Structures are given as structure tokens and as C-alpha cells.
Amino acid sequence: KQEVTQIPAALSVPEGENLVLNCSFTDSAIYNLQWFRQDPGKGLTSLLLIQSSQREQTSGRLNASLDKSSGRSTLYIAASQPGDSATYLCAVGRSGSSNTGKLIFGQGTTLQVKP
């Protein structure tokens, strides 16, 4: 059974710091991996999607990497800003000949960036 773990559960950093959020998964036969952002009381906003054949994706100050062999993904945030404060979730899409899109979520890392 696929399990997704995110460590740490919470992180507080001063503004301007570069930081890394970690996501690990137990079954390397994944279809893709998606990082989301969730603000308090809001829905999930997709940040980056990495297909199983890719090793990384970049969007602005965000860079996500994927290492299927070790069962790990990292989300790198450069030059963090107070507006980056939110909960970050990673989710793994299952592998299979017919992808049904089911995602297994980690429990998230809550990030606070202090001015």
C-alpha cells in the first residue's frame, strides 16, 4: 500500500531564506507526483506536476525534484517571502496501464515565513 510522508510537519524560517520541503513515498511505481499549496480555509492550488519519466520541474522560485529509486521528492523554495506561508502538500498518482488519477496525499508541511 502506498504511503506518503512529509517531514517536517511544520517549519518556520526568516524571510529571504532558501528552503527545502521533503516528501517520501513507499512504492516507487508511481505515475506522477504533484505539489500543492493550501492556504488556511481554502482549497488546493496546484504548484508543480512531475511525471514519472521526469526528474524535476520548475516554476518561478519553485523547483521540485523526483527520485523514484529512493522514493523521494523535494520542493525547493528560493528566497522565501511571507506570502509563501501556507501548507504544502505532496500527492502521488498511482501507476498502471489505465491511470485513474487517484492521488495519495501526504499530511503536509505548514510553512511560516517571518518578515
Place this chain on the structure above:
Amino acid sequence: NAGVTQTPKFQVLKTGQSMTLQCAQDMNHEYMSWYRQDPGMGLRLIHYSVGAGITDQGEVPNGYNVSRSTTEDFPLRLLSAAPSQTSVYFCASSYMGQVNEQYFGPGTRLTVT
């Protein structure tokens, strides 16, 4: 595009009442799903659909029904609400295929007393 929309935003039910949470998407996505989010449990899949007329159970389907009569709509029905169904419910949609980035609605916060 409105993306994925959900109604209502908030709902309070009494134990035993029934209701339907609405979800609609205007992106012509084949795949739609319902998740619930609970503190300490993360997001868990309730039901999903890979196209009109096709639905299947996820991880926590008990107490919920779904149907998919059109590509756009995927309602979630609570048959007889229980306090254990107090949660935040999210609907999501995506294309089928390799690049199936999932898009989530804003959520419905449900309280069952």
C-alpha cells in the same frame, strides 16, 4: 473558465439528515473525484469517476453515494449524515492520461451535529 466549483461553501446538518454536495467543472475533464480532509488524516479519496456513467469507490466510500450523468457534474450524496462525516470536502478534476494535473474546488465545510 470557472474551473472547479463547489456548492454550498458551508453546511450544518443534523444527524440522520441527507444532502447533496454539488461539484461542477467546465474544463471537459474526464476524471472527477471527491476527497475529504480531516485533521491528522490528510486528504482521503471517497469516490471517483473516469467518465459519464462510470464511478468507483475510493478509500472511504461508506455513507456516500455518487453518480455521473454528465461530464461536467459529479454530485456527492450523504445518505444519512453522521457526526463522523464532519469534514471539509473537496472535489477535483483532471484529464485522463499522462499529464493529468488535478484541479481542486474551494471545498465545502460540513458540520454534522
